[in-house]
Amino acid sequence: MQIRPATEIDAEAIREVAEASLAASYSHVVDAESRDRAVEAWYGTDTLAERLADDESVFLVAVEGGDLVGVVQGAVIDGPDRVGRIDWLHVDPNRRGKGIGSELLGQLETRLQEQDVDAVEGRVLAANTAGGDFYESHSFSEVGERPIEIGGRTFTERRYRKRDDREASTLATVESDAAQLYLATDERERGSNGPFYPAYTDTDRTERYGYVCGSCNSTEVGMDPMGRLECNDCGNARKPTRWDAAYL
Numbered sequence: 001m002q003i004r005p006a007t008e009i010d011a012e013a014i015r016e017v018a019e020a021s022l023a024a025s026y027s028h029v030v031d032a033e034s035r036d037r038a039v040e041a042w043y044g045t046d047t048l049a050e051r052l053a054d055d056e057s058v059f060l061v062a063v064e065g066g067d068l069v070g071v072v073q074g075a076v077i078d079g080p081d082r083v084g085r086i087d088w089l090h091v092d093p094n095r096r097g098k099g100i101g102s103e104l105l106g107q108l109e110t111r112l113q114e115q116d117v118d119a120v121e122g123r124v125l126a127a128n129t130a131g132g133d134f135y136e137s138h139s140f141s142e143v144g145e146r147p148i149e150i151g152g153r154t155f156t157e158r159r160y161r162k163r164d165d166r167e168a169s170t171l172a173t174v175e176s177d178a179a180q181l182y183l184a185t186d187e188r189e190r191g192s193n194g195p196f197y198p199a200y201t202d203t204d205r206t207e208r209y210g211y212v213c214g215s216c217n218s219t220e221v222g223m224d225p226m227g228r229l230e231c232n233d234c235g236n237a238r239k240p241t242r243w244d245a246a247y248l
Contacts, residue, residue, distance in 0.1 A: 001100065003107045006059040006071065008049060013068035014061065015043045021090035029127040034151035042073075042088065058084075058111045062091075062100050069095045072104040076115050077190050079197075079214065084112030085190070086122035105138060109162075119163040126156040135160035143186070161186075181209055181219070188214065189229065193236040196221060196229050 006014065022035045041047065051057050051073065062070035073087040086108065091101045109120050122140060124131035132142070140160035148157045173182055183197035184205060190196075194215030201207040211221040213231035220232040229238035 001062055001064045001069075001103065003060055003062050003103060006052060006061045008045075008052065010061055010068060011043065011045060011048050014048070014071050015039055017068060017071055017092050018043055018088070018090045020093055024093035024096075025128050025131065026125065029125070029155070031151055056115065058108055060104060060107055060111075062104055064095070064100075067092075070100045070104050072108045074108050074112055074120075075190060076112065076117060077188060077195055079185050079188050079195050081118040081185065082116060083186075083188075084109070084115065084117035084120045086120065089122070101134060102138065119161050121159060121161045123157050123159050126158050132158055132160070138162075146187070159186075179209070181212065183212055189238050191215065191229070191231075191236045191238050193234065196231075196236070196238055 018039050019035070022030070022039065023032075026035065042051075051059055054075070056076040058072075058074045060072050061068050070089075070091040072089045074084055075087060077083045077085055086105075089101060089104060089108075091104070112120055120140075122135050124135065126132070126145065136142070140162045143159050143161045145156050145158045147154050149155075173180060179201050181199040181201060182203055182205070183199050185197060187198045188195040189198075189211075191214065194213065196211045197214055199209040199212045199219070201209050210219065211223070211229055212219055213221050213234060213236050215236040216231060216234040218231055218233040221229055222232055223229050230236070
């Protein structure tokens with residue numbers, strides 16, 4: 001088996017593997033339309049070209065016997081700590097159980113660590129118990145969960161993280177006109193010019209204030225009805241992440 005960087009000529013095969021993988025893992029909870037939208041948003045021609053050209057992204061495929069059998073994507077998100085986020089890891093359902101996912105994950109981790117990340121993080125819907133077990137079997141620890149909306153339904157997404165020996169605080173503080181805010185740096189979302197940080201008014205993260213723009217530190221961050229974030233001061237815009245693409 002060969003693990004190599006993805007290219008634009010892989011687009012059709014990548015989409016086929018992603019569609020089959022999502023159906024195998026989520027058809028019991030996520031409708032086909034939402035899955036199709038996620039695949040198109042992440043692996044459409046224009047989006048694929050953009051991700052392949054992103055210097056802070058890693059996009060690898062596994063090829064066996066001339067067939068593309070797996071794909072993994074990750075990206076670096078800067079902040080108080082530098083995180084390598086795993087966006088998707090797909091393996092052809094007919095080839096699962098043969099170590100392809102483990103090899104893709106290992107290669108992705110290596111490349112992200114070469115970009116000096118402090119931790120590697122993956123997310124998986126709680127309904128996909130095999131996905132959570134996969135991360136835990138590779139020394140990731142569950143560090144939190146959050147509700148997300150997919151196709152008008154609310155799901156629980158679990159977050160798994162593997163750190164190196166360096167530690168960083170997961171809460172930062174910032175003053176606003178309304179109150180002192182606590183930024184969840186470990187929940188940040190990638191933006192076009194910098195990350196967006198979920199902001200809370202308490203250290204227990206029970207009272208959500210909104211978002212703070214990591215590019216200009218503004219609290220003037222708007223969200224449209226489809227969940228897209230944009231800073232009203234500097235124009236920083238959140239890029240779609242994982243299942244967000246299913247309803248953007």
